Amino acid sequence: MKASVTILTSKITKKGHPICVELFVSSKNRTRKTIGYTQAFFWDAENSQLLKAHPDYYYLHPVVLEYKAKCIKISYGNYTPSEAKQILFDDNSGDTKEAMFLEFFDIRIQEKQTQNQSFQSYKDVKSIISQYISPRTDIPINSITYEWLNAFMLHKIKMGVNLGGVMSYFRTMRAIYKEAQRRTSLSIKSGNPFLGIMKTPTPKPVIELQPNQLQFSTAYTPTTSNPNSALKQHRNLGLLLFQFYIGGHDLVDVALLEWGNIKKDRVVFKRYKNRNKKNGGPIIDNKLFDEALSFIKKYGTSEATRIFSFIPNPISDKGKYASFRRTYNRSLESISKNKKLPEFLKSKSTRYLFRTYAGELLIHNLIVMKLQGHTPEGITYNYQGSISHQVIDNSHRKIINYLKQVQTND
Structure with a gap:
């Protein structure tokens, strides 16, 4: 035997x-x-x-x-x-164990760490579920039903979480649930309890500011009498404009820029948002015009690996970076109030403004997507060849000029 x-x-x-x-x-x-x-x-x-x-x-x-x-x-x-x-x-011998939800969260977190993939959202949602089911320490995966999810959603909304926040929790839970279903050894029931409860929240309205409402940026006078605060307001306004000048890119991507990302007069990088996609998503290869170069010259830290070391590292110093981003947004809000803008500027504003101004200029969507690191999808785009730097750079310059209200002769 x-x-x-x-x-x-x-x-x-x-x-x-x-x-x-x-x-x-x-x-x-x-x-x-x-x-x-x-x-x-x-x-x-x-x-x-x-x-x-x-x-x-x-x-x-x-x-x-x-x-x-x-x-x-x-x-x-x-x-x-x-x-x-x-x-x-003998499956009834008492040796079998029901698959548990939070336990499988831990398994996926460990797998993500091993694969060098992002796992912070898994840790955050696991903590939220743990608080919700307390004093229980875990729940079976097969107990995740539509009714359980609905009760969870109502509880979080009652606690002040908006619908968009709850849906972000659900997306992470659904990823865990579906991954568990793929593991045949876990014997997770078929079906999708998230059907019908996953809703698309109303998108946040994009910021709408005309270029003439931002003309103050070249000669802004802070209202604060504190010299240090005044310098930071100038720097923060310059940082916001730098985000715009390089294509309307996210603060996290600016924070992660290294001196090695500068190739002659161009900045070359991949968006942090796409880090888990195949090959890290499309490469951004944008020209650094004088407006952007002057900010690098003034605030870049040559002795550091990252260009802007005054911004905490979003990967190794997540807490400090989150604190900096909040302070940055409060500073932009203060500037907006000072200039009586109809809407508050935020770290995300430049992405919307860059795209909007490109639309006002009727710049082709393919060029804007290239500048902002988006991948066009569809059969038509499979036949689209590369677009030259000269064509892209000319459109990029027009968008910057539009912000500055500079008239150019084509």
């Missing part, structure tokens, strides 16, 4: 080869149970275990080890075939 864990190389499915626990009593008395699936190159045949590269490693590996331990127990024990079968295959 022999018990072992192996893969059936003679059988292949869309999920891979079955990982089986097998009890061999005789050629006519053989029992198998599938405990998962793997591609052959993720299986260490010599040691009968998964390699770490397996996408389900952190969940399936403990399952494989558990059955290997049972096989060893049978091999060294004096059991009858009936007793051996009960040890290996």
